[in-house]
Amino acid sequence: MASTAPLSYSSYHTYAECPLRWKFLYVDRLPETPRGYFTFGRVVHTVLEDLVRPFLVPGARRTAVGEAQRTLDEWHAGGAAPSEVRPMTSEELLAAYDRAWLSEGYTSPEEEARYKALGRDLLLRYYKRFVKEPPSPVAVEEHLEARWDGIPIHGYIDRIDRTDDGGLEIVDYKTSRELSGEDARASEQLSIYQVLVESNYTEPVEGLTLYHLRSLTPHRVPPRPREELEVLHERLGTVLDGIRTEAFEPTPGRHCGRCDFQSRCPEFRAVPATDEARLMQLVDRFDALRQQERQVGEDLRRTADELHRAAEQFGVHRIPGSSHVALRRREETWQYPAERLRPVLESAGLADRVANGDPAQVRGILRDASVDPEVRRRLAEAGARKVTWYWDLEDV
Ligand code: SF4
Incomplete structure (x- = not known):
């Protein structure tokens, strides 16, 4: 049986994409070729951590013996008040x-120089905004662990703000070229972070943000509802x-293009020379x-x-x-949108007779x-009729 160390978002995502690649990375521990854009991202994260850390304010943490609140007094004893903190200079x-x-x-060297210049520009622009509107972070680059209904998870969170x-x-933070609000809405990484923070802090999570550093755009979305987290929990469980049953089948796809293990992967074995031309055809x-x-x-x-x-x-x-x-x-066809159906059903005590607006x-x-x-x-009025036309052919 393979070890069942806590799942990070990256480990979960790697396995979901290709279990064999997961094995190469997490069981065989084969090294990957370093890539400039990953190195760049790491460096920018390190500098942002240095910039933000002095601004830390207390957060209410859960502890093994219940819930504990670090008080402002305790915190002030160990550091300056937020208003007294001087940010580093540019x-x-x-x-x-x-x-x-x-x-x-x-x-x-040219690529490295381009990235280096990009980083300087991006950090200076971020810095200007940061000193004008400093956040109130309760944590930076924090490693959190949790057991999510039986599933061990962990992650390093760039920043948690009050x-x-x-x-x-x-x-x-994201240093990628493009990022959209839809990325924030769909990010399973943010969902896992929400669970980690909810498990480790007593204060409620009110927002999830992917911060696009190149455009200084925070893509903020509300926390995930329970139903969405349950779907993710199911996927993590799968x-x-x-991993527990060592199911490590290769799963080829577009992601193979950035996989370093093609030479070891059965999917990339050459077909017998005698059949090559026929299969290609x-x-x-x-x-x-x-x-x-x-x-x-x-x-x-x-x-x-x-x-x-x-016609x-x-x-x-x-x-x-x-x-x-x-x-x-x-x-x-008739459709019954939840926001119109639910009030009628609930006021009549019939909510349990209809699942998911089933017509x-x-x-x-x-x-x-x-x-x-x-x-x-009222129920009939909550429905909306949808008419679709289509063509049939019959003998003349
Ligand atoms: S080459 Fe593709 S199928 Fe093979 S291990 Fe890598 S990601 Fe998986």
Whole structure:
């Protein structure tokens, strides 16, 4: 059995992408080729930690014996009050950057110089904003561990800030080229951090932020709801089960392009020379057919749309061709948006009769004579009808 050390986001994500790559990294401990952009990210994180750490304020931590609050008095005994803290100067910041700089992983001196200049620019711009509006961090680069309903997890969190309302905001710096609000919304890394912080702090998590350093843009989203965390918990459980049972199948995909272990991977074994040409032809044919399929699909959609427009223009649902007649059919579905359905069901005490707005279950209530007619009327009004048209062909 493989060890079941706590899962970090990175370990979870690696296994979910390719279990064999996970094994190469976490069991065989094979080294990866250093990459300049990772080194760059590490250096920038180190300098930001130096900049932010003097501004730390107390946070309420959970302890093994219950909940404990570090008091401001205790904290003041060991450091200056937030208003008295002097940030490092921009010269000190750049000196810290020079000291932290690592040359590992760049493909050429030119590339390294480009990254170095990018880092100076990015840190100076961040610094200006930071001194104008310093945050109230309760933690920087903090390592947190938790047992999440039986699953051990851990992670290093760039920054945890105190919000104006007394809650906590998790901040993760990103040095990537692009970043969007959708990235923050979908980030499983932030979800895992939320669980880690909720397990280790008594204050509520009020926000999750991916901070895009290149554009100085904080992409802030609300904390994940329970249902979303439950889905992630299930995924982590599946990964943990896979690790425990040593299920290390290779799972090829686009990610193979950045995998250092192709030479060890069975998926990258050469096919026998005798079959190589035949298999290549098969793949090429499959590729060509796929392209044709896509093209046919697009043509089909365009033609159907044109027929729909003609049907509406001439007010007909039957258009003859030379060997078949096209018949325009209608399909009707009802949808019950949760925000409209829930209040009616809850006020009538019927919430447990409908799961996820299932239209069949709603129809069951609409036909149920024992339900108050007024409730059924309101229920019917909560629905929205969706009409879809499609074409059939029949012999002339
Ligand atoms: S090359 Fe692809 S399939 Fe093979 S170990 Fe790497 S990621 Fe997995």
